[in-house]
Amino acid sequence: MPSTTPHRPAGDASTTAVVTGASSGLGAEFARQLSARGTDLILVARREDRLVSLANELRSPRCRVDVIVQDLSASGAGETLHHEIRSLGRPVRLLINNAGSGTLGDVVDTSVADLDAQIQLNATSVTTLSRLFSSDFVSAGAGTVVNIASLAALLPAPHMAVYGATKAYVHSFTEALSVELSGTGAHAVVVDPGPTRTEFFDASGGRIGPDSAFATVEQVVAATLRALDRRRVPRVVVPGRGNAFSAPILSRLPRGLGLTLSERLNRLGLEIAARERDARPRTD
Template sequence: MARSDQGAPVSPATRPGIGPVLTPGRWALITGASSGLGSEFATQLASRGLHVALVARRAGRLEELAARLRADHKVDAHVVVEDLSRRDAAAAVHAAVKDAGIAVDVLINNAGLGTSGDVIDTDPARIDELLQVNVTALTGLSRLFAADMVAAGAGAIVNIASVAAAIPAPHMAVYSASKAFVASFSQALAVELEGTGVRVVTALPGATATEFAEAGGRIPGPASMHARAEDVVASFLTAVDQLRTPLVATHGRADAAMAALLPKLPRRPALRLIERAMRAR
């Protein structure tokens, strides 16, 4: 069973109701925790005194991160090695933390894959893998852990979409479409969960210095303009602290402006502009 900040077991029936959830002694589960935003989420949550369940497919990196968080922040860190592109991955992750006696208070659906290039030139297996990770696993994890949080009367879910959700992106068509799903799904889920004590934050990061390009995506703009992962994560955790739902969170004025303005532009000229920008990279 999960521990409180005093070390005593905490059951769902006895945990606090509506109120701050990013508090010491609670458990956060982070997918895609082996690098990038996921690793940064784990680090910042652990620095707040939360225990962390780390999910990714690279066992070595997860174990290294878990050891560092235990040493630096004196929290529990539980490793779940899982490939979210597997069809039953969400159920497997949920079962793994249940079997470990962990009650998840905060879910960070961060794992994601990218594609670049034209759809007709993309390996169909890669498209299936992307949709499984970005859409199917995220939806399944949200459903399973939201149900647990509703039963407990408190919790938070942060689903990582992208500024790319704001408008289709030629040459990253499948990726941008998957993130549009995440944004739509998450905002609808937030409304469904109003009054339950569970809040949902739809996070729209822009160009951020991570390993996303290594996962098949493109990070637009020069590297000097890419946001730091630690700053992006801090802004999204601040959004969770604000206790508002439904909530769409961005980092910085430029990302906020793009998320707000891109959907309002005349569609064909906007698509042509993005298409030229993507082709130029």
């Protein structure tokens, strides 16, 4: 359902966008497509070398780029980042909360530290940044928070339980925030991409299906920005026609059937990841 307040198109040439998780994947592509619109950027990630390289690529007379190295899986990182961005004095009107991580594996086989870091990165920092920037946007009478979730938000995800749960949280939180912001000039949008060709599966392992089953980052970002350009901002964006068709079906599946399908798919991913590990050359 769309918001009720018209807004300025996303990423116009008079504003600044903050992009977290900007060192690769969707974050880097958001930066590229926004810079092409002449939007100034503040890029955030923990990998300084990649951030600096991307910033050097994108800087131009019509696009100012600042870099902030910040690990958003650390406690209190969201408030620290917001304070640093405010100190730059830039007119931020778009926040892309893209930073996130996932671990393929059972809860009992994952360290407590890794689970805590996932929750901090995927949920806590997203909440903190959404709250602080939403307040700024309400005061300014304009601005959009974009939170990147996943189609995994629509079903529980055995063998990726914390990842699925945090994305479900982001989806629910952002829809509720969108309603709360109605009429203020500020907006909140949740994006639910399907499988996308990023470094996510390099980190988690278990990639299932051929390349043709995966969207490109260019497609996902272009679809998101087109949605944000609409006069009435949608609360939920599901890039890709196939994903947009399947999303309401997934959300309405009987719980038991949805759990069974999700478990089987993720178990297959675990088996593929195990085979990939076994096939790697030994380094000892």
